[in-house]
Amino acid sequence: MAERLAMLPGGLASWSVTAFTKGGGEGASIPITVTEGVSMDFRQLDPACVKRILEREVSLRDIRYIAQVEVDPAALEHRWGSPEVVSDYLAEWVCFAFSPGEGQAYFLQREVHHPPAPGFILSVTRGLFFTEAAELIVRALGIAGARVVRVTEEAWPG
Structure with missing residues (x-):
């Protein structure tokens, strides 16, 4: 095939x-x-349209790791409010969940007690699983100095 x-x-x-x-x-x-879950043009991420959502509003089956992001946690909290603390079978996580538009979401997560690397894990829904989307998402955060450290090789080319 x-x-x-x-x-x-x-x-x-x-x-x-x-x-x-x-x-x-x-x-x-x-x-x-x-077409399901891919209704927006990810290249048009408008920071004014990004909103905080609750992590539980998104099915974790619909979210995939795309990148490691370096961003100041205090600046992230100052700009976007307090994070959620969520748990899964691996650990407790600090989580900032966002929606840039209908049917799409992305998470910035960091392990609470023993983070394996500096920064946050960026995970996205299918419609944002493109290499270019990671940079656009970080830019949409509106935080000086925030940057993408590494993008997974599995992300689709944009």
């Missing part, structure tokens, strides 16, 4: 999947356009 990812207008993703026959020959090509 071969896959091809392409960007469509409005930040939508389109996959073309080609199945191969048992003998190795090429079979039918099936285009798949993903």
Whole structure:
């Protein structure tokens, strides 16, 4: 099976999947356009439209790690208010959850007691899982000195 990812207008993703026959020959090509949860153009992240949300408002199945971000925790709290403290099977986390638009969300999280690295983990919903989105999200935070340290290789090219 071969896959091809392409960007469509409005930040939508389109996959073309080609199945191969048992003998190795090429079979039918099936285009798949993903529209659920990808309704915004991630390149248009407007800081004025970003709002804080509660972490529990987002299904954790819909969120994926995209980057490590360096940002001053005091500046983050001053700009966006107190973080939530949430727990999962791994640890307790300081969490700032945001929504830039309908159906999309991103989290900045840091382990409370034993953070493995400086900064925060940035996790996003599917519509924001693009390499360019990490930089745009950090810019939308509106905090001087905030920067992306590392982006996962799994993120889709923008």
